[in-house]
Amino acid sequence: MKDKTIRRVLFFFLLISAVLVAVAVRAVVNINRSMASSDWVNHTHSVILELEGLRADLVFGDGALHTFVLTGDARDQAAIRAALNSVSDHVDIAKALTRGEPAQNAEVAELETLVDKQGAFMRDVLAAKQGGNADALRALLAADAGRAAIQEINQKIKKLKDEEMALLTERDTASYLQAQTTRWTVWSGVVLDVLLLGGVAWLIRDDIAARQKAAIALQAANEQLEQRVKERTAELVAANAKLSSENLERRWANQAMEHQLRYNNLIINSITDLVFVITKPLNISRINPAVSRQTGFDLSEIVDLPLKKVVRLTATGGDAMFDPVARALNDGRDLQDQPALLVDKRDRTIPVRFNLFPLRDRDKIVGGVVILQLSPTPRA
């Protein structure tokens, strides 16, 4: 969850950065275009200024010319010269400024022709005045009655100005629209970035909420686990206590059984009857001390010996092939008080009463116990 959120936030920030860069680039491009539009507006103003300057200098020069004709003052002559120079400058500049506008440039060329004509007229008047040629001067001035040339130049300048004003409106509109585009670009970028930032904020808030939820769930799980551990511990403690108690009881039971076994052994060992424990195949597996005393066999000598070697039933029922002890053992029957002979280590026989008790492990006969009672000795 964490990595995913970080990736998403990074992605959003990359997007925001991309939008910022795009907006900045777009804004710079728009500003450059806006500056270009502004340059065109300035350019148009400049053309208008030059035309106005041209008209002013021409009118000023014309006025100075007429004054000079009347007064002959050298200052007026200098003013005429300066005005003509300035007019020439204005025409050159106007021509250069309209280089990129063929229609206006052609009109400026026409204007230049008229201005040159007017300049030539003014120089002719100056020359006539300086030369003292009154007739020529009068003729020149008479030809210029009504100042038709100046009027024509004025008309031409007015027409050019009107065209430049129209261009000015057009260029100003372009400049305004460019500025408007820049504003839209910047505001759109800002709004988009704000939206993206809102998205990031929502993402972070969502992530924090998810983390809080996960933390609460984890805390609940921990508490549940803790509770289960407590319960399990309590169960284990109880089980341990029970087991300890059982162990104690078992130990007591074992001790009781050991005592019982020891007492049984003591009883068996203390009685005078001879006790044999035999296996199912009728071999001796254990004896009591009375057997050793009576027969002279050590325990090691007698264990595993067939019972027949030591004890023989005297009444077999006339069937020598049939062993009544094996038969009784197989049948699970007792044989009680049967006459028998005990054979000791020196092969002497002793009359005894034979008793057999089969030993059972559950329902299965695993061996038997033979108890021999010594027959009472006839009293002398």
Added chain:
Amino acid sequence: MIPPSHHRPVEAFPPSPRNGVGWRRLWRAGILSSLLCVRLSALTMDELMNDPKMTPQRFAGLFADFKFVLQPFDVQDPKVFLKTQSGDCIDYAVLADHVLGAKGYETRLIRVEMVGSNIGHAVCYVTESKAYLDYNNRVYFVKLQKCGATIREIAGKVAASFDANWTFAMEFTYNYKEDKKHPVYIVVKTDPPAKDPDLARPPRAAKPSG
């Protein structure tokens, strides 16, 4: 007629006896003038023309004390300009062109027209120095303004010094005797720069020195 130069104020607080800063400046100027043996009398045309060590930097350094006064005439008589120590940008530029041109430097007079009425400025570009001399820089330590050689570059730099936009710039020639400016190239800002007429300028012809 070239419109009079529009000058930004070069000193916000000119020296004044009522101004502590002004007194300190005057005192420092006096001490430095004494130490550097700077002449305090007016310059003359002969001194300028016959100075064997004349360079654009040296020329620019001689006008630090000149005042800006808008002249009614297009270009002032240089003798009056030097004597009165007052004039405007074109007086300075034309004089620089005259003096340094005579010393063999390739100089160009450039008029830069900025937006609005009567906002024009003239400078003298010296090709060897790759810089122009500007009357407005006469009081600064660095008096030569480094700049590219095209009229467009010069116009851009000059207009930037006024924090203004330029509309067109004109390279022209002038001599005191004729007292008439002759346009050589006119560069219009809105024209494509590649079509600027001065880019087709012929290679420099060797000028006789002296």
